[in-house]
Amino acid sequence: MKIKKPSIAIDMDGVIADTESHFITWYYKDYGVLVNRAELFGKPESEAFPNKEAVLKFVHSPGFFRTLPVMAGAVEVIQELMKDFEIYIVSAAMEFPQSLSEKKEWLQEHFPFISWKNIVFCGDKSIIDTDYMIDDHFKNLDFCKGKAILFHAAHNATTDRHQRVHSWEEVKSLLQKELAALN
DSSP states (O other): OOOOOOEEEEOSBTTTBOHHHHHHHHHHHHHSOOOOGGGGTTSOGGGSSSSTTHHHHHHTSTTTTTTOOBOTTHHHHHHHHTTTSEEEEEEOGGGSTTHHHHHHHHHHHHOTTSOGGGEEEOSOGGGOOOSEEEESOHHHHTTOSSEEEEEOOGGGTTOOOSEEEOSHHHHHHHHHHHHHHHO
16 A cells, blocks of 8 residues: 655746746846845846846736746755655646747756656636645735645745745755654
């Protein structure tokens, strides 16, 4: 009899893909202004840059999602977690339908070890029923059926809702403790 592993839903943008640095890079490329990460602190992404239309413009631009940098440590930690957890990549990609193929290609390039069966592109993450959910947005974590884990980002930095992690090393440490408590 196969023992069921605990499951984790992992968001893409802002969790395994570094959208903050990408927004900064694209903003500099398009507007010639280098925004410091500290200037993003506590502001919604759409309001964090001098030109308030920029973020919306970027997320609708071909190539934006395909060229996102990988979050430091994400690949290695997820590979390690897969030994003990069932991993699902969950993205509310329907918000930006043109991103679907780019996100799929990005995952194939950077996370080829994750099966297509474990990739969920949806509109509303409240349908996800995993033991854990790692996300950078409260709108997704507030309805999490399992344990909600907030991945730190500038836009969520000023609140204490949900357990916060600041890096993939912190994710690994937290989930190893959770696993030990289950055994």
